[in-house]
Amino acid sequence: xxxxxxxxxxxxxxxxxxxxxxxxxxxxxxxxxxxxxxxxxxxxxxxxxxxxxxxxxxxxxxxxxxxxxxxxxxxxxxxxxxxxxxxxxxxxxxxxxxxxxxxxxxxxxxxxxxxxxxxxxxxxxxxxxxxxxxxxxxxxxxxxxxxxxxxxxxxxxxxxxxxxxxxxxxxxxxxxxxxxxxxxxxxxxxxxxxxxxxxxxxxxxxxxxxxxxxxxxxxxxxxxxxxxxxxxxxxxxxxxxxxxxxxxxxxxxxxxxxxxxxxxxxxxxxxxxxxxxxxxxxxxxxxxxxxxxxxxxxxxxxxx
Amino acid sequence: xxxxxxxxxxxxxxxxxxxxxxxxxxxxxxxxxxxxxxxxxxxxxxxxxxxxxxxxxxxxxxxxxxxxxxxxxxxxxxxxxxxxxxxxxxxxxxxxxxxxxxxxxxxxxxxxxxxxxxxxxxxxxxxxxxxxxxxxxxxxxxxxxxxxxxxxxxxxxxxxxxxxxxxxxxxxxxxxxxxxxxxxxxxxxxxxxxxxxxxxxxxxxx
Numbered sequence: 001x002x003x004x005x006x007x008x009x010x011x012x013x014x015x016x017x018x019x020x021x022x023x024x025x026x027x028x029x030x031x032x033x034x035x036x037x038x039x040x041x042x043x044x045x046x047x048x049x050x051x052x053x054x055x056x057x058x059x060x061x062x063x064x065x066x067x068x069x070x071x072x073x074x075x076x077x078x079x080x081x082x083x084x085x086x087x088x089x090x091x092x093x094x095x096x097x098x099x100x101x102x103x104x105x106x107x108x109x110x111x112x113x114x115x116x117x118x119x120x121x122x123x124x125x126x127x128x129x130x131x132x133x134x135x136x137x138x139x140x141x142x143x144x145x146x147x148x149x150x151x152x153x154x155x156x157x158x159x160x161x162x163x164x165x166x167x168x169x170x171x172x173x174x175x176x177x178x179x180x181x182x183x184x185x186x187x188x189x190x191x192x193x194x195x196x197x198x199x200x201x202x203x204x205x206x207x208x209x210x211x212x213x214x215x216x217x218x219x220x221x222x223x224x225x226x227x228x229x230x231x232x233x234x235x236x237x238x239x240x241x242x243x244x245x246x247x248x249x250x251x252x253x254x255x256x257x258x259x260x261x262x263x264x265x266x267x268x269x270x271x272x273x274x275x276x277x278x279x280x281x282x283x284x285x286x287x288x289x290x291x292x293x294x295x296x297x298x299x300x301x302x303x304x
Numbered sequence: 305x306x307x308x309x310x311x312x313x314x315x316x317x318x319x320x321x322x323x324x325x326x327x328x329x330x331x332x333x334x335x336x337x338x339x340x341x342x343x344x345x346x347x348x349x350x351x352x353x354x355x356x357x358x359x360x361x362x363x364x365x366x367x368x369x370x371x372x373x374x375x376x377x378x379x380x381x382x383x384x385x386x387x388x389x390x391x392x393x394x395x396x397x398x399x400x401x402x403x404x405x406x407x408x409x410x411x412x413x414x415x416x417x418x419x420x421x422x423x424x425x426x427x428x429x430x431x432x433x434x435x436x437x438x439x440x441x442x443x444x445x446x447x448x449x450x451x452x453x454x455x456x457x458x459x460x461x462x463x464x465x466x467x468x469x470x471x472x473x474x475x476x477x478x479x480x481x482x483x484x485x486x487x488x489x490x491x492x493x494x495x496x497x498x499x500x501x502x503x504x505x506x507x508x509x510x
Contacts, residue, residue, distance in 0.1 A: 052383055055509040078385025088379050104307035105384040148385075 002066045003030050005152045005184045006051065011060035013046055013208075020046050022208035023060070028186060028201070035199030035216075036188040039291050042205040044188045045085050048156045051186075052082060065152060078107030081150030083158040085188075087137040089129045095140060096125035106148045114147035120169065135162050142170060153185045159194055167191075171198055196283040204290050211290055216283070223286045224260040225279040228253045228268065235271055240264050244289045254279075256289045308386065308394030312368065313402070319364040323406045326357050331413045338417045354439070355474070358446045361403055362470050365450025368395050369501075373455055379510040388506045396451070396498065403443045411436045431482075438482040441490040445473050448497035455504055 006028035013021040021043045028034045038044045049055040051062050053069045062069040067076045090098055103109050118125075121139035129137065142158060159167045171194060189195050195202065202219055204212035212219060223244070228234070234253040238246075242258040251274075257264060268276065281289075313320065330353045337347075372378050372395075381391050415432060419425055425432075449469035453461075473490070480486035 049509070053388075054379060054382060056507060072387070074385045074387050074390065077383065077387070080383070082383040084379075084383075088376055090375060090377055090380060092375065101307065101311060102384060105381065105386055107385045 004028065004063075005030055005065050006034075006186060007063040008047070008051070009061050009063075011047065011050065011062060012058045013043070013050065013055070014058045015046075020208055021050075021057075024205070024208070024210050025060075026203055026210055026213050028184060030184055032201050033185045033187060033199045035195035035202040036186060036205065037192070037195060037202060037212075037287055038188075038205035042291075043208045044205055045156055047205070048154055048186070048188060051154065052080070075107065078148065079151040081145035081148055081153040083138070083141045083145045083153075083155045085156040085160065087134070087141040089137060089141060091130040092128065094126060094128050095123055095132070098129060098140075099125070099144070102144050102147075108149055110147055110149045113149075114143060117143040117146060117173075121166075134160075135166055138162050138170075139166060142173070146173060151183060153183065155185065155187045155189075157189055158187075159189060159191055167194065192282075192284040192287055202283070204287065206291050219286060220281065220283070222259050223281060223289070224257055225281050225285065225289070226255045226257070226268075227275075227277045227279055228255060229274045229276075230271065231274055238268060238271065240267050245292060305390060305394055305397075308381070308391060309398045309401070312395050312398035315371065316364060316367060316398075316402075319360060319367060320402055320405075323357060323360050323364075323402065326353055326360065327406045327410050329353060330357075330410060334414060334417055338421055357406070358443060358470055358474070359467075361399075361443050362446040362450040362453075362467075364402065365399060365447040365452075366454035367450075368399065369451055369454030376510070378505075382510055388510075389502070392502055392505050399447050399451070400444065403440070403447060407436075407440055407443060411439070434482040434484075434487075437487055438477060438490070441487055441494065442473055442477055444494050445490045445497070446470050448494045448501070449473070451501045452497050455501070 004027050006026075008024055008026045011021050011024040012019070024043070024047060036044050036047070046055060050057050051064055051069055053064075053072045056070060064072060065076045065079055067073060090101075093101070099114075117139075121136070121143060123136065123140055123143065124132075129140070132140065138158060138160065139162070142155075145153060145155075159170055162170060175198060185198075187195065187199060196216070199216055201215050202212060203210050214222070230251050230253065232251065234248045234251055236248070238255070240257060241264075243255065244258055245254075245256040247254045330350055333349055333353070378388070378391055382388055411432075415425070418428065418432075446469070449465075453465045453469065473493070476489060477486055480489070
């Protein structure tokens with residue numbers, strides 16, 4: 001087994017002269033649930049498609065299970081489960097036929113587990129894929145990806161279109177997969193609550209660049225939102241680096257800072273604030289702060 | 305590989321049935337002409353049927369690539385335990401198998417009729433081999449034109465280009481005859497087309 005099932009090295013992708021990925025580098029360790037976050041058009045799906053060899057990179061390279069993505073062997077493909085955004089299934093096929101095709105093209109097929117999923121999701125075998133609801137298509141795609149007992153599971157916004165119950169079932173399934181030793185999940189989602197619940201490491205893509213790549217705990221620990229009250233009008237500039245967001249209103253300043261440390265606190269104290277209170281931040285708050293157009297923090301493991 | 309070939313055959317069953325109907329019609333027509341018909345008229349009908357068959361083989365190649373592109377079939381298959389090269393190989397093997405399955409019985413019937421009608425087979429052996437090879441190679445070349453033209457989501461461009469390609473191939477056979485030079489050209493054309501299809505299929509985004 002590979003220690004780093006996913007390695008991305010200086011990945012650049014241009015579409016019609018537009019830069020979608022701009023020098024992205026990251027590594028996903030084995031057994032990790034990696035939550036890839038980013039706004040629409042930030043390059044998440046493109047990166048996932050490049051990883052799977054569905055899209056050629058403009059520059060740089062990606063390794064999946066130790067093999068170059070553009071030259072992935074059938075054996076490596078067979079160890080990767082993939083749930084595509086929009087659930088890319090053959091629409092004209094009946095569910096039963098699609099299942100037998102995927103089963104025929106798999107290295108291993110966990111029939112018992114798959115049967116359980118089909119029963120849980122109540123998938124109709126005789127209906128065409130295009131006749132299924134978006135939620136059912138998502139469930140079918142997920143069941144097919146899970147049935148091969150993947151060493152690496154790549155999920156591109158998998159809960160899109162699922163109702164609350166199905167979403168919860170999906171998350172439980174993902175946890176079930178990770179509990180089998182050595183399984184790795186790369187998980188992109190817009191639902192930050194889901195990521196917060198299952199991911200142990202997160203990456204945030206902003207305009208084609210990775211601005212955050214660290215564990216969830218480190219991220220919450222390092223990004224601080226502070227309400228600072230000054231005796232007089234709040235200063236325009238605190239001369240602190242890595243300020244993600246700053247809002248002044250009279251004597252009050254609300255400040256979001258990356259890589260908060262003792263040195264930055266000392267600089268702040270030179271302005272003699274009356275009070276400084278830390279405001280609690282959820283992953284959603286951090287995500288919104290990090291993806292604001294003006295903000296460009298870089299929170300990676302080497303710095304954290 | 306067998307799963308992929310089976311999928312191709314099932315997905316393009318309409319083309320197989322149509323080609324089979326034309327071939328059965330041609331066999332029937334040959335039998336009727338051999339015993340009761342006028343040779344000139346029969347030959348004309350067979351030539352027209354052969355042209356339709358060539359167009360059908362071209363349509364088969366185009367349909368294989370076009371439906372894949374439009375329905376994003378390979379985008380799904382390429383995420384399973386197969387490579388792009390294997391997907392394409394299965395497609396081409398299925399296409400070649402269909403062509404041979406249609407033409408071989410047709411050629412066997414023609415030879416059988418010559419034998420039954422007492423024609424000197426030893427005399428015609430060279431001609432029969434040349435015509436058979438030329439028919440198979442022309443069919444393969446037309447199929448390759450279809451494969452080349454089908455990889456686009458536009459319907460009009462591949463249709464017009466494919467018809468133009470078939471016309472060129474038929475003109476080549478008409479001008480050069482069923483000789484060895486025509487066969488070499490058809491073979492080279494088919495190999496070049498397949499290499500081009502392989503390069504495009506393995507390097508584009510799915």
